[in-house]
Amino acid sequence: MKKVFNTSIDLLPRHIPSGMSRRSFLKRFGGGVVIAVALSDFDILEGAVEQQYPSDLNAYLKIGEDGRVYGYTGKIEMGQGVNTSLAQMLAEELDVKLGDVTMIMGDTDLCPYDRGTFGSLTTRVFGPAMRSAAAEARIILLQMASESLGKPIASLDVSNGIVYEKANKQNNISYAELTKGSGIVKSLKEKPRLKTPSEFKLIGKSTRRTDGRAKVTGKALYAGDIRLQGMVYAKILRPPSHDSKLVSADTSAANSSGAVQLIREGDFIAVLHEDPEIAEKYLSKIEAKYETPDSGLNENTIFDHLVRSAPEGNVLEEGGDLERGGMESDEIFEEEYLDGYVAHAPMEPHTALATMEGRRMKVWASTQTPFRLKSNIAEALKMKEEDVQVMQVFLGGGFGGKSSNGQALEAARLAKLSGKPVMVAWTRREEFFYDSYRPAAVARLKSGCGKNGVITLWDYGVYFAGQRGARHFYDIPNHRTVAYNTRWTAPGVHPFATGAWRAPSNNTNTFARESQINRMAAKIGMDPLRFRLNNLKDERMIRTLKAAAEKFGWKEITAPSGRGFGIACGVDAGSYVAMMAQVDVEKSSGKVKVNRVVLAQDMGLVINPQGATIQAEGCVMMGLGYALSEDIQFSGGKIHNRNFDSYQLPKFSWTPKIEVVLLDLPHEPAQGGGEPAIICMGALIGNAIYDAVGARLNQMPMTPERILEAM
């Protein structure tokens, strides 16, 4: 099979901060090296770019005088549980108690530069860097202890941060006594080896979230919870539509009231007051007139528009001869799959508090990309990067949506203009308007197979979803995969902003691929699991499918069997996922009830099995939404769904029985865990609906109306 890698594709925004701050950081931590992490071809193509992390272990950890160990990472915690799994890795390699570790996250003054928290890269790429730093620190601390205790290193061991003589445990010294609150000045010429699975005490052990107590008692601080002396809320004038132009704005009522502070720079108009409701009240007194063109685009016409606007295709992979493939096929399938715009809708809307302290700007923001935000603020406000600090906070969900930081730029701008600490907390209405939606997309797929169940042809073209997950993993002799627009953004094509949405691109691509596979299997009367295994050589996928089948108790079906069995599999962020489900469809209403979902995942070494399981469960629940109900309705740049009454998130009554099987592969490198399990949800449910009632849906979300129509 010939693989064509197009090297010119645009990967994730590769933001390197400008010289100054990076240099000053490296000066502090002394030089940087690339932590060598093996990313697969899939990853490289799909946007996971290796990142330079500093080589000095002091960039990652500090031992306090009281023995507390501080771990530093530019990653943020948004629910995915990396404050726990990173602490596990740090404590494991350093041999300290998990409870003695505090993670300092996303503070741009204190933490090593990081491109951002996305792509399920924290565990697999930052994790090894942090482990390596901790392992090095442990050896140096042992050397220091050896000098201090007057015993050779070989006679010493360490447990819970205390180095002791094996023959005489009373002869000991703690890390805190060795370092006395300062950094570790030595370094090793060669990085020490990491612990192996047989030595693990913490890695691989299910661990409860370390932030649970703070979060259940209201003590965990999110951006909107920070309080500063004299802070005000800003309410900002918003257009009715993304394509609106402000014609005039009469601000006299707000201005003359004396009750609020009004700030205007061109079209940017904000009202400031310490009470957000008063700010809102005066904002509503501004009489603004807009001109809004009618582009004629809406949730129905968008798909033709996308195909018409498509750039030249990017061949991601091809092999064999498509024409011959067509001739060798007994059955040919030509299908078009559609996917609408979907909102991130984190429960915490975008929020930021910014304040000037002398010449420095401090910002507490719900952001997945604190370092990029720092650069963006410096650039927008013509400040030096080193004068901007983004602080640590918890995020109330992100899912890719908080990689865009509009609210924080607004807060920073207003803080500078007003000289006051300014909180910009988007309302749900604003959140639904300024979200960077998962792009609507079209996927066209022509495939063929023999009556014997061998796939002979695969010709796939995907428009505007992006390329992650576009390439198939089946063993197909004649095939081609083309991405028309390789990314999830396409300025000027979509009527509003689009962006990365949990496992970007892959949800749409997997929906098309795995629906088509079942369609082919059904046509030739073969069980869809058998059909997959028939066309797979990839051992990882075979093993993952079999693990799911065993847990599920898969019984062979010829769909539609009436049983409501669904199956789908895929690859994302280095992990393999296979899923099976059972659903009921109410024939009178078209309503779907997903009763059971089984999910098998090969994610290599699992740091925290419970955390990984919870991420997988979350993927199932969130995936129910894009599969069944979530869809943005719009007219041009005007969004019609502005709150949860018109945008249906999954609810408690939708909760299926979810069973997660994590393959036990402790010797394999750790892979991504926050996103992979969500990619199968569309095809999984679509295939189950077909098996239940014989209705095949090519468009998500699969609403009751669409199901009734297809029946």
Next chain:
Amino acid sequence: MMESIQFKLNNKNRKITIDPDRTLLWVLRNDFNLTGTKYGCGMGHCGSCTVLVDDKPVRSCMVTADFIEDKSVVTIEGLGTPEKMHPVQKAFVEHDALQCGYCTPGMIMTATGFLQEHSGPSRDEIVDAMEENLCRCGAHPRIIDAIQSASKEI
């Protein structure tokens, strides 16, 4: 127009002078710095802002300050502390029934109000009681389990 309002907040008597039309959510968050009560939608759709008023779950974004006159309000901070958690809080921690934690205070307050009135609820009754609280992270299965196990402690 300002009015004087008396009420109980997390078991302490309070008297404040306030514009009675202000929304309870912002009074709690800004005047009392009780930021555990979260804004999620501002329209009563999500439940993030739920507090107990006279032991009943109330969406604090949907009521004004005058509503609490002579009543007793409990927020997540008043339910328990990290050192001394309420059984529902404890059950959420034990079941890892949260991810980002933003919906969590509202979930816990809703569940607490429900459990005070219903002993030994079935799974379906719990789902019914929680149905209008939204969680984007998908912590639902564990929230249901946590409430079920907390129901045995109350």
